[in-house]
Amino acid sequence: MIALDPSSPVPPFEQLRAQLAGQVRTGQLAAGTRLPTVRRLADDLGLAPNTVARAYRELEQEGLVQTRGRNGTVVAAQDEQHRAAQEAAEAFARRARALGLPSTEALALVRAALGDS
Structure with missing residues (x-):
């Protein structure tokens, strides 16, 4: 706000x-x-x-x-670790869009990869 x-x-x-x-x-x-x-x-x-x-x-x-x-x-x-993670997330998002994946599917893949499914 x-x-x-x-x-x-x-x-x-x-x-x-x-x-x-x-x-x-x-x-x-x-x-x-x-x-x-x-x-x-x-x-x-x-x-x-x-x-x-x-x-x-x-x-x-x-x-x-x-x-x-x-x-x-x-x-x-704001720090190198988060910056690298942000760059990786952006690269994944670009690739998922290029593959035509809906964001819900892309997020599900990330959650599964992180073991949060």
């Missing part, structure tokens, strides 16, 4: 950036979580799209999120 204070001397993009960064660092937003599109979040918060885009750019420069073009902006892994 993002709450902006219009009476604050802190610019809206910085309020947004700081709150999202805090949610990433505390784990409230887990690695791989897709953030809302710039336009959707701008509409939800009553901000200009450029304001949200600037916050996302700064989060990306900090290494907290990754922008993947048409796939949107996602929370980046």
Whole structure:
């Protein structure tokens, strides 16, 4: 949940950036979580799209999120172990999509491989 204070001397993009960064660092937003599109979040918060885009750019420069073009902006892994796992998950997701597997089937395969079935 993002709450902006219009009476604050802190610019809206910085309020947004700081709150999202805090949610990433505390784990409230887990690695791989897709953030809302710039336009959707701008509409939800009553901000200009450029304001949200600037916050996302700064989060990306900090290494907290990754922008993947048409796939949107996602929370980046914060340590090497999680980063490697995230890359493996992304590779699996690409392969499963290429094979035409529905996401429910792909997830079932992962759960079975992890012994969580």
